[in-house]
Amino acid sequence: MKKYWFIYKSEVMSDLQYIFNLLVGFISYLILIYIFLNLWNYMYDDPTQVINGYTKNQMIWYVIITEILWMTVGGRKLCRKICDDVKGGNIAYNINKPYSYIGYALSSHLGGCTVKAIMFTILGMITGIIFIGEFPKLTILSCIMVLITALLATIINTLLIIFVGLISFFIEDANPFYWLYSKFILVLGTIFPIEYFPSIMQPILIYSPIYVVSYGPAKLFVDFSWEKCLFIIIAQIAYIIIAYLLCRLLYKKGVKRLNVNGG
Amino acid sequence: MSVIEVKNISKTFKVKLKEKGLKGSLKSIVKPKYKKVQAVKNISFNIEKGEMVAFIGPNGAGKSTTIKMITSILYPDKGKISVLGLNPEKDRKKLAYEIGTVFGQKEQLWTHLTPYDNFKFFGAIYDIPEYQIEKKINELKELFELDEFINTPVRNLSLGQRIRCEIVASLIHEPKILFLDEPTIGLDPVVKENIRTLIKRMNKEYKTTVFLTSHDVSDIEKLCKRVIIINNGQLVLDDTMENLKYHYLNKKIVEAKMKEPVNLDGKDGLTILKDRGYNIKIEVDTTKKSVADAIKLLNPDNIIDINISNIPLENIISSIYKDGDTK
Incomplete structure (x- = not known):
């Protein structure tokens, strides 16, 4: 594990050099929040009204949290990097190192997420306090649990993106698959909570990655319950195990097909 | 081992x-x-x-x-x-x-x-x-x-x-x-x-x-x-x-500055690489002709300056590559 800690640490150190690059991300984050703030203002007649179990303030906080999670992961870059590594042959230089490529990609990406997570959390909290004025009722312990589920959500999201990226072992370009995945998470999991969807869709969404990647931590933040927390964490751990095993399987099969020419 | x-x-x-x-x-x-x-x-x-x-x-x-x-x-x-x-x-x-x-x-x-x-x-x-x-x-x-x-x-x-x-x-x-x-x-x-x-x-x-x-x-x-x-x-x-x-260096490069121009066309074992009248550069295939014989053909009394060198390793390797291509 020490080597993965070092990979993580090196990525954090490297990313600290680019802290100002986050500025563009901040702007798009604020624009998105502003759009949804207006949308919920339009939909809710008054702040006490409850739609599908959420008050207006809860809905705004929900989007703030899911957007933090989404902006933190920034999966397009990771997927493109893995595709380029596979197609350009760069993966060859990782194969003969004494670490697992999946472990390397995961810890390195989580390192890249760390600075973004801190910055977007600060920005998100300030934005929430300014626009909403009040913070959801959370104890220190429940806050810690939300952070744990957010961390697990980031790990799952990263593993799923690695999985999508590894598809490029078998097809020319995996980026369209990432596009589909990102739209699936963004439309069905970031903007609206699961309760907003037709009841026929809800059981499917509960077992989909949306539940563990975005809905879970955001739901706990706006409406914390220990029962839900336990269920979300169990689901997240199961997802991590499954996603990791799928990545390993795909990688193992892919490496056997690897064609690295030139040099 | x-x-x-x-x-x-x-x-x-x-x-x-x-x-x-x-x-x-x-x-x-x-x-x-x-x-x-x-x-x-x-x-x-x-x-x-x-x-x-x-x-x-x-x-x-x-x-x-x-x-x-x-x-x-x-x-x-x-x-x-x-x-x-x-x-x-x-x-x-x-x-x-x-x-x-x-x-x-x-x-x-x-x-x-x-x-x-x-x-x-x-x-x-x-x-x-x-x-x-x-x-x-x-x-x-x-x-x-x-x-x-x-x-x-x-x-x-x-x-x-x-x-x-x-x-x-x-x-x-x-x-x-x-x-x-x-x-x-x-x-x-x-x-x-x-x-x-x-x-x-x-x-x-x-x-x-x-x-x-x-x-x-x-x-x-x-x-x-x-x-x-x-x-x-x-x-x-x-x-x-x-x-x-040792095996591939059976060719020598002879560069000479002459008092009078010399004609070496058609001499067995010699390849003229450069001929500028008073300055001549030839490749000697030592399996066919010795360097001494090549110098005799130039006429030692006619030589002002001479330099004998090996073929660069680069050329040897290139010729091995080419041999490989033709096989």
């Missing part, structure tokens, strides 16, 4: 074919066609402990594919490879701890970190205890003269400094075999010489086996005692540098 044993390995790639134009693109989706390219054909060789071997060949000869099979990146279709007694296909992780790789055209260092942080990183991924990493860094810092820039981010280093750091990074875990793929590419002659001296020093100090690939003949000539040449996927020569020069 052989540290690398390669026995009859072959590797074939499946390459997708596409006909030209939009029609061809659509056709390749519906009915893709592939052709088989045999990159490596039945190659065998052994490398002894502590040897510095040049593994060379023209572009597309199969060098990189062979190196990638030895370093466990690719699997051979046929044949057997053993590196330090390990099977690269099955013991990939174990083997990773025993070998080091430097690819001149590929950065393995983290460019935003300093060389020191990079070395610590490489030490950690090879599971080296903290105190040992520090000791090794200090030792290699001295050997490769990195003191001046060890705390400067890699992105701010010159190419020569970066290559030195790349080599050090690959030596942190004390590999028994070091694979150097074009380590001096893009460097100026002074820095190239410096890198060669450091590689030699490293080989002497640590007895590291060096497997070198380079298109720079000086690298090969100055570093290696043995050369393996591969062309069109086949091994065309495996010999000592001394033998290579």
